Amino acid sequence: MGQRTALYQAHLDAGAHMVDFAGWEMPVNYGSQIEEHHHVRRDAGMFDVSHMVVVDIAGDRAKAFLRYLLANDVGRLVAPGKALYSCMLNEQGGVIDDLIVYYLDDQHYRMVVNAATREKDLDWLRRRAASFEVRIDERPELAMIAVQGPEARNKALSLLSASEAEEAAALKPFFGSQIGARFIARTGYTGEDGFEIMLHNGEADGFWRSLLAAGVKPCGLGARDTLRLEAGMNLYGNDMDEATTPLEAGLAWTVAFDPPEREFIGRRALEARRAAGALPRFVGLALEGRGVLRGHLPVFVAEGEGVTTSGTFSPTLQKSIAMARIPAGDSREGEVELRGRRLPVRIVDLPFVRRGKALID
Numbered sequence: 511m512g513q514r515t516a517l518y519q520a521h522l523d524a525g526a527h528m529v530d531f532a533g534w535e536m537p538v539n540y541g542s543q544i545e546e547h548h549h550v551r552r553d554a555g556m557f558d559v560s561h562m563v564v565v566d567i568a569g570d571r572a573k574a575f576l577r578y579l580l581a582n583d584v585g586r587l588v589a590p591g592k593a594l595y596s597c598m599l600n601e602q603g604g605v606i607d608d609l610i611v612y613y614l615d616d617q618h619y620r621m622v623v624n625a626a627t628r629e630k631d632l633d634w635l636r637r638r639a640a641s642f643e644v645r646i647d648e649r650p651e652l653a654m655i656a657v658q659g660p661e662a663r664n665k666a667l668s669l670l671s672a673s674e675a676e677e678a679a680a681l682k683p684f685f686g687s688q689i690g691a692r693f694i695a696r697t698g699y700t701g702e703d704g705f706e707i708m709l710h711n712g713e714a715d716g717f718w719r720s721l722l723a724a725g726v727k728p729c730g731l732g733a734r735d736t737l738r739l740e741a742g743m744n745l746y747g748n749d750m751d752e753a754t755t756p757l758e759a760g761l762a763w764t765v766a767f768d769p770p771e772r773e774f775i776g777r778r779a780l781e782a783r784r785a786a787g788a789l790p791r792f793v794g795l796a797l798e799g800r801g802v803l804r805g806h807l808p809v810f811v812a813e814g815e816g817v818t819t820s821g822t823f824s825p826t827l828q829k830s831i832a833m834a835r836i837p838a839g840d841s842r843e844g845e846v847e848l849r850g851r852r853l854p855v856r857i858v859d860l861p862f863v864r865r866g867k868a869l870i871d
Contacts, residue, residue: 515560543732554659569644583766587613599776653714662704701741742861760792813839
């Protein structure tokens with residue numbers, strides 16, 4: 511039996527189909543994955559993401575530690591609550607994990623890392639924290655609910671006190687704050703607006719059921735995956751891993767090479783890779799005909815062969831889409847090999863969908 515979040519019974523009561531995910535019993539859907547997907551794009555859905563790992567980092571040298579640990583630069587964060595997306599790299603520049611870190615002050619940060627990489631992430635953090643004399647505190651007592659969609663913020667705000675709702679409504683995108691007993695962040699993994707709400711396990715079930723009563727639809731891992739892929743958001747283990755650098759995964763924008771004097775783990779490997787040139791392109795693919803694209807399919811373009819990293823049928827676009835790593839060049843069309851046949855694809859810029867609006871036809 512896998513681990514269970516504080517919302518396990520609420521999932522069963524809602525008719526969830528439960529599956530194992532990274533050692534956790536999690537809902538993959540509550541009946542119709544496509545309906546859940548559309549509800550997030552058109553109204554408001556909620557996801558139990560309590561399996562993710564919340565880590566607090568504290569100490570006089572917390573900023574120096576994170577500036578060394580992460581490819582993006584927390585030194586740029588000066589406003590309390592500002593969030594930063596970054597990769598944590600090995601010495602070869604490969605991605606150990608991608609994560610979000612919140613700046614609370616120069617001595618305090620909050621980090622959220624992936625469930626599937628929990629053990630190696632915590633080990634990596636603790637071993638490198640020792641020389642900086644900072645504390646690494648996992649927060650297993652916290653659950654996390656992501657409320658996403660065009661109506662998500664309004665429906666979540668309706669459940670807060672007047673003062674809490676005012677404070678949460680004022681949050682700018684990619685900011686978080688401790689509001690009452692909850693840490694509320696205006697972040698997400700769907701391409702829609704909304705909140706990710708961290709709250710104590712004992713409160714999670716009641717808050718989830720209040721959201722349900724407010725018209726927020728429970729959604730599972732299946733819809734979460736199709737939503738994030740439409741939004742062009744990477745999934746660790748599919749689109750990048752320890753053998754892939756951010757420069758090859760469409761994440762060059764998350765690497766802060768300036769200031770040049772900042773040393774961070776993996777920097778020298780990334781600089782060498784960048785200097786070598788001919789970096790592959792990380793692109794979107796839209797299938798021109800019938801079929802469903804998946805990960806690890808061969809892609810053929812004029813410049814050579816690449817590979818899909820993630821693929822799915824897009825409920826919003828009503829066609830199959832994928833993300834892919836292909837050779838450098840300017841090709842805008844190619845072919846994907848699917849079940850022994852080569853099918854034509856268009857090469858498009860990511861994302862495919864933003865805030866419910868299709869960016870390709």
